[in-house]
Amino acid sequence: MNPxxxxxxxxxxxxxxxxxxxxxxxxxxxxxxxxxxxxxxRTKGVAAVVADGVGAASGxxxxxxxxxxxxxxxxxxxxxxxxxxxxxxxxxxxxxRWLYGQGHAEGLSDEKGYVSTLSAMxxxxxxxxxxxxxxxxxxxxxxxxxxxxxxxxxxVVSRQTSYLNRAMGLNLSLKVDYKEVDLEVGDCFxxxxxxxxxxxxxxLISEVLLSSKGxxxxxxxxxxxxxxxxxxxxxTSLLLRVDELPESDMEEAAxxxxxxxxxPLLDPGMKLDGLEVEEILVESTxxxxxxxxxxxxxxxxxxxxxxxxxxxxxxxxxxxxxxxxIGKRVSHKNLVQVVQRDRKPTFLYYLMESLDGKNLAQWxxxxxxxxxxxxxxxxxxxxxxxxxxxxxxxxxxxxxxxENVIISDQGKVCVIDYGxxxxxxxxxxxxxxxxxxxxxxxxxxxxxxxPDSEKANTRADQFSIAMIAYHLLTGGKxxxxxxxxxxxxxxxxxxxxxxPSYRYQAMVxxxxxxxxxxxxxxxxxSRYPSMSEWMHDMGHPNPEFMESRHLPMMERDPVKFWxxxxxxxxxxxxxxxxxGDF
Numbered sequence: 001m002n003p004x005x006x007x008x009x010x011x012x013x014x015x016x017x018x019x020x021x022x023x024x025x026x027x028x029x030x031x032x033x034x035x036x037x038x039x040x041x042r043t044k045g046v047a048a049v050v051a052d053g054v055g056a057a058s059g060x061x062x063x064x065x066x067x068x069x070x071x072x073x074x075x076x077x078x079x080x081x082x083x084x085x086x087x088x089x090x091x092x093x094x095x096x097r098w099l100y101g102q103g104h105a106e107g108l109s110d111e112k113g114y115v116s117t118l119s120a121m122x123x124x125x126x127x128x129x130x131x132x133x134x135x136x137x138x139x140x141x142x143x144x145x146x147x148x149x150x151x152x153x154x155x156v157v158s159r160q161t162s163y164l165n166r167a168m169g170l171n172l173s174l175k176v177d178y179k180e181v182d183l184e185v186g187d188c189f190x191x192x193x194x195x196x197x198x199x200x201x202x203x204l205i206s207e208v209l210l211s212s213k214g215x216x217x218x219x220x221x222x223x224x225x226x227x228x229x230x231x232x233x234x235x236t237s238l239l240l241r242v243d244e245l246p247e248s249d250m251e252e253a254a255x256x257x258x259x260x261x262x263x264p265l266l267d268p269g270m271k272l273d274g275l276e277v278e279e280i281l282v283e284s285t286x287x288x289x290x291x292x293x294x295x296x297x298x299x300x301x302x303x304x305x306x307x308x309x310x311x312x313x314x315x316x317x318x319x320x321x322x323x324x325x326i327g328k329r330v331s332h333k334n335l336v337q338v339v340q341r342d343r344k345p346t347f348l349y350y351l352m353e354s355l356d357g358k359n360l361a362q363w364x365x366x367x368x369x370x371x372x373x374x375x376x377x378x379x380x381x382x383x384x385x386x387x388x389x390x391x392x393x394x395x396x397x398x399x400x401x402x403e404n405v406i407i408s409d410q411g412k413v414c415v416i417d418y419g420x421x422x423x424x425x426x427x428x429x430x431x432x433x434x435x436x437x438x439x440x441x442x443x444x445x446x447x448x449x450x451p452d453s454e455k456a457n458t459r460a461d462q463f464s465i466a467m468i469a470y471h472l473l474t475g476g477k478x479x480x481x482x483x484x485x486x487x488x489x490x491x492x493x494x495x496x497x498x499x500p501s502y503r504y505q506a507m508v509x510x511x512x513x514x515x516x517x518x519x520x521x522x523x524x525x526s527r528y529p530s531m532s533e534w535m536h537d538m539g540h541p542n543p544e545f546m547e548s549r550h551l552p553m554m555e556r557d558p559v560k561f562w563x564x565x566x567x568x569x570x571x572x573x574x575x576x577x578x579x580g581d582f
Contacts (some may be wrong), residue, residue, distance in 0.1 A: 005017045011123060012244035013046055016215025018223040019236040022195060029193050029234040030064040034072040039344050042246070043080045045124030047072055050136050050191040050238050052117045054167060059106075059114035063099055067118045067168055070095045075122070077328040079321040082317035084122050084129045085178060090423075092118070092131060092168070092176055094394050097424050099169030115169040119150060119191050123183060126245050132177040134167045136236075137197050139190040139205070140181065146206040149179060152194075195233030196226040215239045261306050263347035266290055272346050275303060285309055287320075287419070291354060294341070300354040301339055305347075323418040324350035327581070329393050334386035336406075336416040355416070357408035360472065364402065369475025373507050375473045377538055379405075382413035383465050384531045391458050391531075394424035398456070400464035401443040402471060423455075442478070442485070443467040446493045446522050459524040462531055466519035469538075474504035479520050493522045512538060514545025 013035065021027035030051045036044040051067040053060025060555070071091055078087035103113020117134020130138055135152040149354040153166035166175060188209060197205070200222070208221050223235040265288065266277045275292040279300065282289040290303045310316035327350070329339030339351040360379070364371065383405060390397055399420035406414045445463035447456050470479045478484050487493045498517050501510040515537035521527050528534040537545070 010041060010244065010246050010347070011045060011242075014215055014241045014243055015048075015239065016217070016219040017236075017238040018216075018219040018541065020227070020234065022223075022227050022235050023232050024234055026061060027234050028060040028064055029195070029236040030061075030068040030239045031191070031236050033067045033071050033238065033240070034076060035075065038342060040076060040247050044076050045084070045122055046240070047075055047122050048189070048191060048238055048240055049118065049120045050193060050236055051119075051168075052134065052136050052193040052195075052234070054115040054164065056116070059099075059103060060116065060262065063116035064116040066099060066114070067116050069118055070098075071118070074329060077325055079325045081317075081321050082325075084124055084127075088120065088122060088129065088131050089176060089178070092133075093174055093423060096168050096174045097172065097394055098392075100172055103169060113169055113493055114328070115164075115167050117153075117164065117193075118168050121189060121191065121240070123240070123242070124393070128181045128183055128187075128189070130177075130179040130181070132179075133175070134164055135194050137190075137192055137194075139209075141188040141190070141206070141209045142184065142186070144210065146202060146209065148202070150177060153177075153344055161397055171422075172570075173529055177572055183242050183244055183245055185242055185245055189240045190222075192222065192241075193234060193236040195231050195235040198233075199226045199229040201229040205232045205300070209239075215241060222464075260346065260348045262308050262311050263349055265308075271295070272347065274343055275301070275351075277303075292351075296343075300466055302352045302354050303349050304352065305349040319419070320348070322423070323421070326393075326395060326418045326421050326423060327352065330389050330395070332386055332389035334382045334413050334415060335389060336414055348378065352416075355406045355408070355414050357406045357414075359403045360405045360407060360468065361402040363407050364472060364476060370505075371472060373473065373505070373509075373512070374471060375411075378411065378499045378513075379407065379413055379472065380465060380469045380538065381535055383415060383468065384535055386413070386415040387461050387465065388423070388531055395508065396422045396456060396458065397423055397461050397464075398444075398448075400461060400468060402468060405468065412413040445524070446487070447524055450493065454524060458531070459529075462519055462527055462534060463524075465531075466516055466534075470516055470520065472518075473508055475502050476506050477501075479516070496522070509541070511541040511545040514542065 002214040007093050015033050017033065019027065019029050019031045030053070031049065033046070034050045035041065035046045049068045049071050050164065051064035053064035074091040074094065075087055078091065098372070099116070103115070106113070117136045118132070119134070119136040120131045121138060122129040130149055131155060132138065132150040134156045137152070138149045140147050140149055153164060155163055155165045164170070190205070190209065204225065205222065208218060211218060211221070213221070219237045219239050222237040226235045238350070259265050263272060266272065266280070268277050268279060270277045274295045276295055277290050277292050278300075279291040280288070281291055284307070286307050288305045288307065291302045292301050293299070294301060306317065306320045324338055327336070328340065331337065336355065337353045339353055341351065358366075383400070387400070397415065399417060400415070404415065404417045406416060442552055443464045445456065445460035447454060447460055467479070471477065477499070479498055479501070481499060483496055489497060498520065501513045501516055502510065515534060519527050520532050
């Protein structure tokens with residue numbers, strides 16, 4: 001029987017791998033394989049990665065591990081409607097930006113930072129998708145003939161000297177080699193580091209691959225042979241053999257799940273994919289939110305569905321699908337979690353955990369606009385923790401406002417709504433930017449509203465959180481008064497005058513207001529360079545903000561002022577009582 005005609009209902013592979021430090025003290029290579037479980041095997045397939053941290057770089061080990069772990073994790077979190085090429089390239093771009101940024105944050109030069117080679121392969125349906133940068137390699141053995149599928153990104157200076165000219169984390173401009181090859185049953189793929197292929201001839205590698213031993217044994221033999229040949233580097237080999245292939249027509253029919261139909265408008269009592277609608281939470285022109293019950297386990301969830309107004313809007317659909325991916329990429333106690341069920345949806349929607357509590361606008365109203373200062377700082381700290389988790393995934397929230405923060409009766413905060421999030425490396429087209437101003441006008445940073453302003457970064461989210469803090473401390477006031485909403489250019493914004501929060505709430509210390517003022521500056525470069533520095537100043541007096549010592553004590557430190565007044569009144573009462581006895 002011709003192997004290429006052999007097919008089953010699913011893709012099945014056998015894996016073997018070996019990764020050794022060799023003669024080095026530290027293993028800066030990393031390798032990994034992830035086989036999709038259940039429906040993921042059909043929609044995502046099998047992913048295999050080999051990375052080799054560049055030895056001259058101080059973060060080489062971290063870089064290679066980040067490449068492997070990040071690729072395997074983030075690729076399987078991408079929307080099912082994205083192609084393999086789109087998913088992998090966007091994931092790699094995000095990883096590259098993180099590695100590059102980490103190196104520069106530590107003051108390291110490009111070649112000394114967090115740098116790694118990366119060869120990744122995704123087997124999906126009857127196709128192998130190869131993504132490659134650096135000098136790790138991918139080979140294919142088919143019908144006894146071995147073929148190298150990648151080329152080394154290495155510049156040779158002399159016989160003894162060469163250097164990598166492309167790698168992950170080397171610079172922000174990422175150029176990845178991409179190739180698609182068909183699959184046949186019996187194909188065997190080898191991914192290996194230069195510690196192996198630089199010390200073994202192709203004939204020797206081919207000889208080992210053609211041995212009848214198991215893949216684990218074969219992978220180990222490759223690394224051992226390389227070391228025996230004198231390899232002074234880490235040695236890594238990863239083998240995948242295709243044992244079964246699915247029917248291509250059935251697989252490709254389900255390739256773009258983004259073509260699932262929009263669900264109809266739902267009413268309480270209606271059922272969809274084993275979910276029963278309990279309540280309509282929100283209905284807007286852009287989407288609907290429903291509280292639903294999973295009939296299989298009784299779990300209460302929230303379903304978000306797209307608005308039929310955008311049924312033919314590809315950009316809207318792409319953004320909607322991206323929301324689910326963003327929610328699946330991050331996991332933090334203060335971020336709403338996207339829920340994945342075993343049962344695949346037949347319509348376009350996604351599910352989130354159901355949260356108990358109320359949003360901060362309702363909470364502030366219940367407090368009659370006068371929550372305790374310490375309570376507000378505790379809430380803001382939780383919001384910062386949540387947003388920093390997004391930032392670690394190169395994601396800006398861009399719509400932080402009172403209504404998008406839920407607080408439970410126990411005081412636990414949860415940030416919701418990924419609809420306006422921006423992920424570094426995702427497509428940026430004119431239609432994305434011209435669609436509308438992301439976020440809410442009252443809380444969005446000035447850079448979103450000014451034409452030709454610098455591109456928004458993490459300090460834009462810092463501004464919005466500071467806006468939330470100011471609103472909570474002052475009972476809903478704006479730090480720039482009524483002129484804030486009308487400002488739409490640089491001149492307007494720089495003409496605004498900051499109103500100290502202690503003018504509205506006497507219990508806010510001057511130093512805390514100084515920290516708020518800095519986080520709320522119009523120019524992003526004048527705000528705090530990091531969230532952690534801002535939160536430190538929100539909880540600890542910064543001498544920089546204590547220069548106004550000519551201010552009355554009540555404004556400099558209201559808590560201390562009222563404690564002193566209380567003590568004086570107590571002494572006065574005691575004196576009057578003593579005099580009364582005479």
